[in-house]
């Protein structure tokens with residue numbers, strides 16, 4: 001998730017591998033020490049608010065364009081307990097300025113159940129435990145092209 005400092009506009013991205021501001025990589029915003037302040041305005045991390053990205057879907061799943069083929073999460077295996085995904089049908093490229101940073105399991109109300117961070121140079125694949133969910137959604141965040149989703153999927 002990304003968070004906005006409401007005082008100065010600085011954006012904190014939990015999924016960035018290299019944090020250059022004195023915060024260890026992959027630190028959840030709730031885990032940041034109270035001694036650490038906004039690197040830009042020195043304000044408190046209590047003043048950060050979550051950025052709700054627009055969720056993008058394939059317009060026509062049977063005829064996806066090139067961008068959709070690289071970003072819409074693709075279910076490669078699913079049973080009643082787990083699901084394996086790859087982003088996307090044509091695996092998303094891995095480069096410094098265009099890569100998948102996170103893959104999410106989301107419930108039917110749009111709440112994140114689990115987030116898996118994708119390391120730099122790692123393929124954008126993930127596996128989730130879906131036992132207990134009747135309906136779910138997989139989303140993936142690209143550093144250049146935004147937040148993409150499968151749409152709702154019924155568990156088996």
Ligand SMILES: [Fe+2]
Pocket residue numbers: 071092098099142143144145
């Ligand atoms: Fe991308």
